[in-house]
Amino acid sequence: MKNPDDKLVKKAKMGDSGAFGKLVKRYQNKVLYLAYDLVGNYYDAQDVAQNAFYQAFKNLPFFKEQSTFSTWLYRITTNAAIDFQRSRKRRQAASLNQPMSENKEDRELIDTLKDSAKPFDKKVEDLDLKELIRKTTESLPPQQRAAFVLKYFHDKPTEDIAEILNCDPITVRGHILRATLKLKKQLKAEK
Amino acid sequence: MKTCAKQYQIVDYFFDELNEIQKNEFEKHLANCEDCRNYFESFFSTAALIKEQKRIKPKPEMLDLYYQALKTKYPTRKKFSFRAKDLLDFLIIKPSFPIRIAEAAVLLMIGIFIGRATIWKAEPVQQFTNGNGYAASHVSELILNHYLQETEMILLDVVNTSPDEDDQVLLSFAQLAQYGNLLQKTSLCRSKAEETNDEKLIMLIDDIELILLEICNIEQRTLTEKANEIREQINESNLLFEIKNFTGKEI
Ligand SMILES: [Zn+2]
Numbered sequence: 001m002k003n004p005d006d007k008l009v010k011k012a013k014m015g016d017s018g019a020f021g022k023l024v025k026r027y028q029n030k031v032l033y034l035a036y037d038l039v040g041n042y043y044d045a046q047d048v049a050q051n052a053f054y055q056a057f058k059n060l061p062f063f064k065e066q067s068t069f070s071t072w073l074y075r076i077t078t079n080a081a082i083d084f085q086r087s088r089k090r091r092q093a094a095s096l097n098q099p100m101s102e103n104k105e106d107r108e109l110i111d112t113l114k115d116s117a118k119p120f121d122k123k124v125e126d127l128d129l130k131e132l133i134r135k136t137t138e139s140l141p142p143q144q145r146a147a148f149v150l151k152y153f154h155d156k157p158t159e160d161i162a163e164i165l166n167c168d169p170i171t172v173r174g175h176i177l178r179a180t181l182k183l184k185k186q187l188k189a190e191k
Numbered sequence: 192m193k194t195c196a197k198q199y200q201i202v203d204y205f206f207d208e209l210n211e212i213q214k215n216e217f218e219k220h221l222a223n224c225e226d227c228r229n230y231f232e233s234f235f236s237t238a239a240l241i242k243e244q245k246r247i248k249p250k251p252e253m254l255d256l257y258y259q260a261l262k263t264k265y266p267t268r269k270k271f272s273f274r275a276k277d278l279l280d281f282l283i284i285k286p287s288f289p290i291r292i293a294e295a296a297v298l299l300m301i302g303i304f305i306g307r308a309t310i311w312k313a314e315p316v317q318q319f320t321n322g323n324g325y326a327a328s329h330v331s332e333l334i335l336n337h338y339l340q341e342t343e344m345i346l347l348d349v350v351n352t353s354p355d356e357d358d359q360v361l362l363s364f365a366q367l368a369q370y371g372n373l374l375q376k377t378s379l380c381r382s383k384a385e386e387t388n389d390e391k392l393i394m395l396i397d398d399i400e401l402i403l404l405e406i407c408n409i410e411q412r413t414l415t416e417k418a419n420e421i422r423e424q425i426n427e428s429n430l431l432f433e434i435k436n437f438t439g440k441e442i
Binding site: 011019152157 | 206245398408
């Protein structure tokens with residue numbers, strides 16, 4: 001069957017901004033949720049998602065349509081999330097040497113914004129399974145984590161994941177096997 | 192640890208990505224290979240547990256902000272934005288559902304009849320024909336007008352079927368759209384529009400085709416989710432308003 005994105009992609013490539021807007025609308029939830037699954041909170045996830053759409057918009061003229069638009073957008077989102085994680089680690093390392101903001105209101109605002117998002121400030125025994133899974137995925141290497149969430153939470157076929165991650169399908173299967181067994185170990189250890 | 196080469200198929204097997212033959216082969220292999228069997232048992236229960244976890248939903252306020260930001264940066268319309276749905280609600284009194292189905296069916300019948308009659312009347316000399324064998328130049332305006340009405344009827348029904356109403360109804364629309372050969376008529380009408388270089392009409396027909404394709408592709412499996420998506424798409428695209436725009440005046 002014909003891919004319903006194709007026509008909009010063609011129009012958008014020809015400069016029809018409305019067509020790109022429609023694609024954004026079509027994928028806004030999927031991209032947000034993928035970003036969330038990869039960065040662990042909605043506060044950062046919406047930044048990552050917006051950045052992904054911006055990257056897609058900017059690079060659309062170079063999109064060769066060898067994969068589907070969906071796969072291409074998932075790849076952009078995954079890369080944006082992985083980049084974000086890396087820079088967050090750098091920021092965290094840097095902020096250890098810096099004093100906290102002196103402004104109390106600032107700090108409170110930041111805390112509130114991050115509140116809904118903050119994944120793991122509870123004690124281990126209070127974590128439910130959902131959170132435990134999330135916590136474990138955070139310790140996976142970036143590509144393995146991406147393969148894991150694309151498979152379990154986004155129902156992507158292995159071949160598509162291989163395209164999104166630009167690797168061999170056998171590698172994807174390996175990632176999923178290893179990540180799953182690691183989780184099993186964690187579940188045993190925590191319960 | 193020694194590993195069997197077939198081990199990776201566990202993933203494909205669990206996620207149902209093997210064809211029947213591969214599936215049978217793998218099951219046979221499982222019966223004979225203890226390594227894989229152990230591995231599989233170890234994998235299966237955890238994988239099933241993970242798969243059923245639902246993710247935590249975002250707060251609605253956050254979601255609104257996010258949608259709003261995207262909408263501002265990437266608008267779905269180029270020119271005017273009009274509350275098409277409000278206008279339609281005002282213009283059209285919605286009849287009860289069975290009546291709407293009956294109307295749609297009658298219209299389709301009439302449409303097919305008119306369509307045939309017009310094609311019969313067509314001039315025998317045809318300069319070029321499209322894939323359907325009809326000369327694009329002979330497709331009458333009547334057909335175009337009727338096609339738009341037919342589409343409008345179906346779209347209206349799709350939009351007006353609320354999610355709590357039986358979504359099965361949507362499947363019947365899917366069949367209705369196929370029954371009416373609407374997609375074929377779409378390409379017919381597009382050639383007509385291309386011939387007269389009517390940019391606005393071409394764009395409208397493109398948008399219609401997109402939605403029709405989605406309606407025709409509705410399956411039992413993804414029914415409710417897909418139905419909501421399509422409804423949202425129709426509402427958001429202003430399509431109904433633009434069809435009215437065309438059918439309301441001479442084409
Ligand atoms: Zn084996």
